[in-house]
Amino acid sequence: MDLFTEQFKYRKILTVGLVILVWILYLKMFWPETITYRIPGPHPASKLASNSTESPFLLDSLPQALTNLTYLLYWPPTPGVEGDLLASTSPKTSTYYLRGPAQASYTLGDYLEAVLVARDHRGKPKTHGGDLFRAKLLGSELKAGVPGDVQDLENGTYLLSFPLLWAGKAQVQVRLIHSSEAIGVLRRIWTEKHATVNFRGYFRGKQGPQETVICNVDPQSTGTKKAICQYRDAVSGELWFCEKPPTLPCNSLVGHSSGSYLKVTTKHDENLLAWNVTDQVLSQGISPILVRPAATSNTTLALSPQLPCRPGLLSPKPSGFYHGNVWHSLACSSRSFPTADSIVGCLAGRIVHMMGDSTLRQWWEYLRDTVPSLKPLDLHVTYQAGPLMAVDTTRGIVLHWRAHSWPLRTFHTPVASLHSVVRELTGLAGGPHTVVVLGLGAHFTTFPPSIFVRRLAGIRAAVMALLARAPSTLVVIKLANTGYKSVYGSDWLTLQMNRLLRAAFSDLRVAFIDAWEMTSSLALTDKIHPVKLIVSNEVDLLLSFICPT
Ligand SMILES: *[C@@H]1O[C@H](CO)[C@@H](O)[C@H](O)[C@H]1NC(C)=O
Ligand SMILES: *[C@@H]1O[C@H](CO)[C@@H](O)[C@H](O)[C@H]1NC(C)=O
Ligand SMILES: *[C@@H]1O[C@H](CO)[C@@H](O)[C@H](O)[C@H]1NC(C)=O
Ligand SMILES: *[C@@H]1O[C@H](CO)[C@@H](O)[C@H](O)[C@H]1NC(C)=O
Ligand SMILES: *[C@@H]1O[C@H](CO)[C@@H](O)[C@H](O)[C@H]1NC(C)=O
DSSP: OGGGOOOOOGGGHHHHHHHHHHHHHHHHHHOTTOEEEEEOOOOOOOOOOTTOSSOTTTGGGOOHHHHOHHHHTOOOOOOOOTTOGGGSBOTTTOEEEESSOOOSOEETTOEEEEEEEOBBTTSOBOSSOOOEEEEEEEEGGGTEEEEOEEEEOSSSEEEEEEEOOBSEEEEEEEEEEEOHHHHHHHHHHHHHOSOSEEEEEEEEOTTSOEEEEEEESSSGGGTOSSOEEEEEETTTOOEEEEEOOSSSOGGGEEEEEEEEEOOOOOHHHHHHTOGGGSSEEOOOOSOOEEEEOOTTOOOSBOOOOOOOOOTTOOOOSSOEEEETTEEEESSSOOOOOOSHHHHHHHHTTOEEEEEEOHHHHHHHHHHHHHOTTOEEOOTTOOOTTOOEEEEETTTTEEEEEEEOOSSOOOSSEEGGGOOOHHHHHHTOOOOTTEEEEEEOOTTSTTSOHHHHHHHHHHHHHHHHHHHHHOTTOEEEEEOOOSOOBSSSSBHHHHHHHHHHHHHHHTTSSOEEEOHHHHTSSSSOOOOSSOOHHHHHHHHHHHHHHHSOO
């Protein structure tokens, strides 16, 4: 709606003018045929970073941790195998064993440690690191599980460590998600390609003609050498580009959808990423163990200090574990909300704004489906991007969800419904009854890290401003979960997204919900849209932050 409002804010005309001037100069130099279309809207006063060509409002608010990507996104070097597939790491020949002598039983609260030796398909030990192994300790009968820590010694060996958090049986499971050689492919494509997917923009003229073109996060990735339409969100500085439609003007962009997955891999790359070497369980290297309660106590769970859940807590690693299919946070005393009444009791009088992708929409859907008194509105809205709203008028509960804006992969959706997260946050007064949940990551794996970094820098600044004007607002960051294993979206890429998310927000008074670990702990197949059991635990942790006692 407001994307195309005719209003122009004269109050801020000086700042706007300066920004436009810089942009015009820049565009004249680099894209002579570009037509810039500014999305008008309210405009915060802010400093102009003289050197930046992208988000001039917000780059100067980049947290220190986000500025050194070399440090933040460090991954051991992954020398290629030049066509020799058999020299890549194999899940069949790689093995692990107990680090110390086997014990008849283990004590609750201790650690189980193991050594993993990576080998290639010929059985030759690897001499460099960089493989993505994921390990967990499962207590299947107890419906228990915890992610293990995998430390890469960068010489072909890895140290595995599992905290023993429940009494009873436990069994190690290790999977090779991607060989280091496959990660070399992912890393090369991630850092060298501007985009691995594209999008469509739908333009509508006054007389009704429609034109469809390719759009993307940068001009090159629209695939055209001809004129470009540039869209710039005036609040966030976020940019979007479409090939200029044949006859219609740039400002007639009304629709958005996914486009194509671009061909970015060679045959060799594809072999390294093939299903039969991806996400494969290693053969059992350690017999099931028995964990006994400590001699001094007869508790069966090693729980953390009983701190109420609140934003700003440090996240331990792991951040929690499952027992009886219930996630126990190790950062604070998380609670269960098993009934509709308990959920309503917690949410009463609150307005919850969820912004992000479809994995966060699952939270909204879970609450809608679990709490009968929460009535969904906007039943006519069939767009994947939302917005969705559910209310309980008696208890004063409002539950919003809307998709983050570009680069959302979605069915055809109105551009007017794609609101930037920054713009939404800027429009919130906040306060003790306001809860904001952000869940981004999955739609950014198809672009180089700088795209997500810039987006996060803007969102971070908007969260800081929100917390400054209304410190009692609860802001919750849902990390991205496990799922895809392809060049377009892979656990390895998601790990990098999560590092960026943590770096962007960890020094703010926000709460993290580590959906990565919550989807890495049970004997379940990874799914980008986790099953209800996981979603209900994620939502319970959210509710634990809203209602800590
Ligand atoms: C702008 O960038 C150039 C080259 O990247 C650098 O030499 C210069 O110091 C920068 N200026 C400012 C003000 O940051
Ligand atoms: C970034 O981190 C890397 C690796 O730790 C370090 O070598 C480099 O000096 C850092 N760069 C800056 C600008 O701090
Ligand atoms: C790998 O590195 C670790 C730690 O430096 C060392 O203890 C171990 O012996 C090394 N293993 C091999 C096979 O080189
Ligand atoms: C994986 O499958 C491909 C065929 O799809 C085959 O050529 C290759 O040898 C298989 N690799 C392994 C390690 O089994
Ligand atoms: C230990 O077990 C006994 C008997 O089963 C019980 O009475 C007692 O409360 C338990 N203590 C703790 C700390 O759980």
